Amino acid sequence: MIIYIKLYKKTTIYNKRKIKIKDIAEIAGCNKIKNVIENMTLLEINDNKKKNFVISIIDVIKTIYNVYPEIIIENVGEKDSIIEYYPNEKKNENPIITFLKVFSVCCILFAGGGIAIITFHTDAGLPDALKQLYKILTGIETDKPYWIQIPYSIGIAVGIIVFFNHFSSKKITDDPTPIEVEMDLYENDVENCIMDNIIDEKRRKK
Numbered sequence: 286m287i288i289y290i291k292l293y294k295k296t297t298i299y300n301k302r303k304i305k306i307k308d309i310a311e312i313a314g315c316n317k318i319k320n321v322i323e324n325m326t327l328l329e330i331n332d333n334k335k336k337n338f339v340i341s342i343i344d345v346i347k348t349i350y351n352v353y354p355e356i357i358i359e360n361v362g363e364k365d366s367i368i369e370y371y372p373n374e375k376k377n378e379n380p381i382i383t384f385l386k387v388f389s390v391c392c393i394l395f396a397g398g399g400i401a402i403i404t405f406h407t408d409a410g411l412p413d414a415l416k417q418l419y420k421i422l423t424g425i426e427t428d429k430p431y432w433i434q435i436p437y438s439i440g441i442a443v444g445i446i447v448f449f450n451h452f453s454s455k456k457i458t459d460d461p462t463p464i465e466v467e468m469d470l471y472e473n474d475v476e477n478c479i480m481d482n483i484i485d486e487k488r489r490k491k
Contacts, residue, residue, distance in 0.1 A: 286314070286315060286355070286356055286357065287314065287356075287357045287358075287359055288312060288314040288315075288318065288349070289313040289359045289361050290310050290312055290345060290360050290361065290362065291361050291363075292309060292310045292342055292362040292364070292365070293310060293366055294366060295369065296308060296309045296367070296368050297369045297371070298370050298371065299371045299374050299375050300371070302329060302331070303329055304329075305324055305325060306322055306327055307324065308368075309327070309340055310345065310366070311362070318353065322352075325349065325352065327344060327348055328368070330370055334372060335369075335370065335371050336370050337367060337369055337370070337479050338367070338368040338483070339365055339366070339479075339480050339484060340365070340366045342362075342363075342365070346358050365480050367476055415433050415434060415437070416430055449463055449464065450463070
C-alpha cells in the first residue's frame with residue numbers, strides 16, 4: 286500500500302502542545318489508514334515561549350513506520366517543514382493601532398519617495414530640460430512650463446500604479462505585484478535561514 290505525503294513548508298501553531306502529522310502535511314491514500322496517520326503525534330512542545338521547530342520528512346516517515354512498517358511512503362512535497370509555535374491564542378490587534386501603523390508607514394514612504402523623485406530630477410536636470418522643450422515647441426521662453434510639467438507628473442503617477450499593479454485595495458490584473466514577489470522571495474530566504482540554523486543546532490547537539 287502506498288501513502289503520499291505533502292509537507293507544508295511553514296505552519297503556524299497557536300497554543301497546541303501536541304503536533305500531529307495533519308497539522309504540517311497533507312496525506313493521500315486509503316481513508317482508513319489515512320485517518321490514523323493524520324492523527325499520529327510528531328512532536329510534543331514543552332516550551333512556554335515563541336519558538337521555531339523544523340520537522341523533516343524523515344521524522345514523519347519514522348513515526349509512520351513505527352505503526353505501519355509495511356507501507357510505502359512517497360513524498361511529493363517539501364523535505365523540511367517549519368513550525369512557528371506560539372504558546373498563546375492569536376489575538377486580533379486593535380484596529381486603531383493597525384490604522385496608525387499603516388498611516389505612519391504610508392507617510393514615511395510617501396515623503397521618502399517624493400524626495401527621491403525630486404532629487405533624481407534635479408540631478409538629471411529635468412527642470413531645465415522641460416523649459417528647453419517648452420521653448421522648442423512653442424517658441425516662448427518661460428520658467429513655468431506647466432502644460433508640460435502637469436502631464437509629466439500625471440504620467441509618473443500612472444506609471445507607478447501600472448508598474449506596482451495596485452491602486453488602493455484593487456489590483457489591475459491578477460498577476461502578483463512586484464512588492465508581493467519581493468516579499469515572497471524575502472520570506473523564502475528567511476525560512477531557509479531558519480531551517481539551516483535549527484538543523485545546524487541539532488547537528489551540534491549530536
